[in-house]
């Protein structure tokens with residue numbers, strides 16, 4: 257079986273985000289990078305399926321972005337993917353989901369992938385569009401936000417998460433595309449020998465134009481921080497002092513400590 | 520401007536959240552019609568056209584797409600509006616692709632002719648504008664207040680063939696367990712607590728306050744606390760008098776479950792964390808140091 261996994265490299269969300277000069281997206285200076293969390297679930301599930309199917313399966317990991325994304329492709333290889341594809345595109349961070357999907361589908365078309373795994377959303381853009389758009393372009397059956405996957409009798413049974421903790425079970429046949437949600441699995445830590453091996457692996461490098469990059473459908477601007485609660489206070493300093501301050505706040509502004517005593 | 524709203528049906532009823540779509544139309548002050556797929560005993564209350572397809576199942580997205588596209592064809596809206604829900608994010612890109620139109624996901628506000636969406640797990644926002652004449656939008660549940668509606672819609676039935684590519688095997692209900700919906704104090708642990716052992720620090724604080732522990736999703740996924748304690752859009756909705764968020768960034772799906780809390784204290788090492796948007800007090804500190812100090816202070820109080 258021929259499997260494709262789509263991975264995006266995203267900044268560590270605990271970093272400090274500053275708008276770029278155009279105000280269209282964030283400035284990359286000073287940010288640390290890692291694989292999008294949802295895509296790590298996708299890589300793990302693809303590799304587990306390959307291990308189950310034995311020698312008959314191959315997993316290709318694809319990422320679109322500037323040179324830095326090679327690090328995430330190598331991470332996917334170290335986790336057990338067989339081939340790495342880098343669509344080398346400095347503009348990728350600001351491209352919209354339509355454009356990213358045009359390139360992924362352009363690459364995948366005619367290569368006979370029976371299963372495509374993507375993340376349910378990217379943590380920085382959070383659009384939850386790319387996977388479904390790729391499926392529509394390639395004419396694949398698709399299910400989003402899966403929290404369980406089982407390959408049985410040449411078909412798959414997946415669980416899709418709905419609101420309020422409800423899930424539905426679906427059966428679908430390859431060729432299909434699935435987007436992966438938190439809780440699907442626990443991604444493995446690559447072993448040292450696999451890390452070393454992945455560093456030497458040759459990657460296929462392609463240009464955006466060669467895989468059919470299309471024009472954008474949206475424009476983006478006024479990138480800005482989320483406003484904090486205007487009525488809120490921010491406390492910083494020594495923990496003992498902080499604890500005393502918060503105790504006073506609990507006494508004065510809430511009723512949770514009761515009248516002079518709890519346990 | 521004219522909108523086509525895509526309502527949702529669950530367990531044979533039009534969902535309460537579907538009324539937020541009308542709230543969005545009211546915010547824009549524009550005309551709206553609705554399309555509904557699936558079988559419902561009730562109809563939404565509004566004065567306008569209601570397109571209906573009731574032959575497929577809720578998870579047959581190919582069928583659902585055909586129904587929505589048929590309604591688009593007849594209605595010629597400027598925008599097709601979904602909720603950013605498990606139904607909406609699955610169906611909207613299919614409709615957008617068929618229409619060759621822009622899609623804007625998770626709209627939380629309006630800004631000078633553009634739409635405000637969140638970025639970076641809720642830490643940042645930006646304004647997005649469609650470059651195509653028509654657009655597909657998904658609006659974040661909870662972002663636009665439902666508006667009171669009156670009237671009886673004019674129903675227009677739409678036919679399409681169900682599709683067999685996805686077989687629906689049934690639904691699984693969430694595990695029953697502790698009910699946090701009536702608890703007055705909740706101390707929730709997030710990924711920032713760092714380990715299963717450190718969840719005990721949150722539990723100790725909850726005990727000192729006579730409350731319960733809650734969790735963000737990664738904490739439950741890691742098995743540090745049971746699933747029934749998860750707060751958020753895919754967990755429980757809570758509204759305690761006091762909510763203490765420990766090492767929780769404040770992603771929109773978490774906020775959706777705890778926005779109704781009376782007083783919110785957040786403990787986080789990152790002062791830019793989006794939890795600050797709902798916190799009455801943001802304590803910038805390491806949970807491992809601050810939680811024991813606060814627990815001790817509460818226990819020692821006179």
Ligand SMILES: Cc1cc2nc3c(=O)[nH]c(=O)nc-3n(C[C@H](O)[C@H](O)[C@H](O)COP(=O)(O)OP(=O)(O)OC[C@H]3O[C@@H](n4cnc5c(N)ncnc54)[C@H](O)[C@@H]3O)c2cc1C
Nearest residue numbers: 709710711735736751752753754766767768770788805806
């Ligand atoms: C469809 C969907 C449904 C979802 N449903 C839910 C849901 O119901 N509930 C839910 O919670 N999430 C849900 N999520 C996931 C959500 O998007 C976030 O990924 C999740 O809430 C993040 O959890 P967190 O804040 O614990 O972890 P993170 O986002 O990783 O944040 C950890 C925080 O801890 C802080 N921190 C780190 N170390 C320390 C320290 N030593 N002391 C203090 N602070 C520290 C960091 O600064 C950071 O802010 C859903 C996602 C999707 C796509």
Ligand SMILES: Nc1ncnc2c1ncn2[C@@H]1O[C@H](COP(=O)(O)O)[C@@H](O)[C@H]1O
Nearest residue numbers: 263264320374375377378383384385386
């Ligand atoms: N630059 C990219 N390179 C490879 N895959 C991507 C890229 N951007 C998005 N994806 C995939 O599409 C999913 C959804 O992204 P989004 O629609 O941006 O939320 C991600 O989880 C990835 O699997």
